[in-house]
């Protein structure tokens with residue numbers, strides 16, 4: 001049997017206030033087409049970006065799974081991720097099962113396998129370690145919960161089948177991407193949520209979600225622990241990563257990838273203001289999602305407005321700072337040493353990208369002297 005593995009769709013996500021749902025709808029069409037080449041589809045969590053997803057994101061999901069299960073007749077196996085509202089995502093679970101959509105929303109679901117052909121899927125949603133530990137009677141750490149759960153699963157598993165664990169977690173040794181906000185946050189608290197790779201020993205394969213970069217880790221006993229990564233790039237650091245669906249063959253245990261058609265590009269331009277204007281003049285991809293770094297001008301509103309006009313999907317914009325370093329804000333100490341006219345000039349430079357002209361300077365000094373007289 002061939003499986004298509006994906007995860008971390010984050011339906012409904014916005015990148016710097018630009019909604020991605022239009023691109024995500026197109027991506028769902030690619031997933032429907034790719035599903036025709038496999039026997040089943042696994043989605044390892046973070047279907048939605050937020051626990052209470054927007055109506056548009058819910059509609060997108062509903063169309064996707066209806067297409068997969070009803071039209072393409074492919075079973076779909078899903079675990080809730082940390083971004084999903086698990087109870088909402090898995091509601092009407094028994095009704096959905098009848099159509100071939102299996103959604104694990106509560107921790108106990110992991111112990112009742114979904115059996116399809118030669119394979120038993122143990123589907124574990126993202127869990128609260130305290131609640132899961134109370135259920136299992138073990139220490140409340142992510143690693144201990146998964147170790148205890150995996151042992152319980154494998155003790156009861158039918159060894160004549162391929163036994164696949166589907167979960168949403170941070171396997172030790174995995175690499176996070178810039179858009180893995182929660183995974184990266186865990187680094188700052190010492191990575192307490194890392195799952196030792198030995199936990200996956202004994203399974204035929206582990207289909208994981210949570211990390212947005214495609215990668216394969218190998219457990220000590222040789223189990224492939226696979227992240228498909230996000231099917232679309234959700235940060236500038238992922239712009240160079242090729243986004244793919246993972247294909248797993250349950251007979252040969254081989255892992256391959258098929259590319260996800262590119263729906264949009266995240267692109268960075270770093271140059272002088274004049275050069276950027278010139279580049280934009282001949283740029284046929286001005287709809288790309290842009291990060292622009294201007295190296296010789298203050299990052300003021302004037303420069304920003306001009307660039308936004310040229311690149312409507314300008315997501316991030318940085319200008320040269322007054323002190324030559326990163327950022328464009330005037331330091332408070334520096335500001336306190338300037339007279340009011342110089343300060344107003346700097347303000348105009350920063351906000352508009354140009355110094356006030358002669359008329360404006362005249363108007364400014366008149367206004368300031370009037371202000372001085374009145375106090």
Ligand SMILES: [Mn+2]
Nearest residue numbers: 008046083210
């Ligand atoms: Mn995610």
